[in-house]
Amino acid sequence: MENTKIPRHIAIIMDGNGRWARERGLPRIAGHYKGVEVAEDIARYCIEIGVSYLTLFAFSTENWYRPKEEVELLFGLLKKYLTDKRDELIELGIYTRFIGRRDRIDKDILTLMEAMERDKPKDIKLNLILAIDYGGRDDIVRAVRKLINKGFKEVDEISFSKFLDLGSVPDPDLLIRTAGEKRISNFLLWNIAYTELYFTDVCWPDFNRDILDEAIEDFSKRKRKFGRILNE
Ligand code: IPE
Ligand code: IPE
Ligand code: MG
Numbered sequence: 001m002e003n004t005k006i007p008r009h010i011a012i013i014m015d016g017n018g019r020w021a022r023e024r025g026l027p028r029i030a031g032h033y034k035g036v037e038v039a040e041d042i043a044r045y046c047i048e049i050g051v052s053y054l055t056l057f058a059f060s061t062e063n064w065y066r067p068k069e070e071v072e073l074l075f076g077l078l079k080k081y082l083t084d085k086r087d088e089l090i091e092l093g094i095y096t097r098f099i100g101r102r103d104r105i106d107k108d109i110l111t112l113m114e115a116m117e118r119d120k121p122k123d124i125k126l127n128l129i130l131a132i133d134y135g136g137r138d139d140i141v142r143a144v145r146k147l148i149n150k151g152f153k154e155v156d157e158i159s160f161s162k163f164l165d166l167g168s169v170p171d172p173d174l175l176i177r178t179a180g181e182k183r184i185s186n187f188l189l190w191n192i193a194y195t196e197l198y199f200t201d202v203c204w205p206d207f208n209r210d211i212l213d214e215a216i217e218d219f220s221k222r223k224r225k226f227g228r229i230l231n232e
Pocket of ligand 2: 013015059060
């Protein structure tokens with residue numbers, strides 16, 4: 001990966017856990033379990049290659065419409081992860097934060113999330129941002145609400161974006177979606193205005209470091225123009 005441009009911020013729509021499990025005759029939750037392991041390995045790899053921000057879509061505002069049983073299993077998995085991994089993440093230099101609504105999440109899980117956000121490693125090697133009960137439209141509406149409540153009469157793109165969940169986090173350079181679907185599914189709408197998109201057919205539980213390398217190699221070859229004309 002010499003001469004490869006490493007994206008500062010990678011965002012991932014981790015999709016296909018259910019299909020991965022079904023193909024193996026396993027319950028959907030088995031795909032989510034494997035998906036968590038993959039997410040952790042990818043976070044470790046991001047530290048190795050020098051990615052500063054990794055934003056993972058873990059649960060959307062629309063995922064509440066799934067059967068209650070699956071929603072409960074997903075939050076159970078999150079709770080277990082936040083409990084078991086807390087110290088390890090800090091030791092690795094991973095600073096974990098969350099984006100999304102907080103008013104519909106169980107209090108015990110919310111307490112764990114807030115504790116994690118307070119635990120800032122001394123030397124931050126990776127900013128890990130987990131999108132839970134996150135919707136891009138909801139993010140924008142909540143930002144507008146905050147502006148109204150603060151009595152803003154004027155707003156521009158820069159002041160507005162500070163009120164979004166990602167706040168001053170730089171926009172993603174690369175957005176990856178797994179499992180073959182070519183849509184955004186209400187992930188970061190505002191922040192991906194100029195993000196490079198990469199789609200792979202591989203389901204998230206089969207995603208690995210090599211596939212991330214391929215995505216980064218591809219990203220590296222793209223000419224980002226931001227509407228301008230490049231002098232080449
Ligand atoms: C992504 O995998 C994880 C979540 C949305 C929580 P899915 O659960 O959407 O898996 P598929 O798309 O049904 O295969
Ligand atoms: C997007 O995947 C949400 C997450 C990965 C958390 P979905 O599986 O919910 O998206 P759709 O329903 O295929 O658009
Ligand atoms: Mg899906």
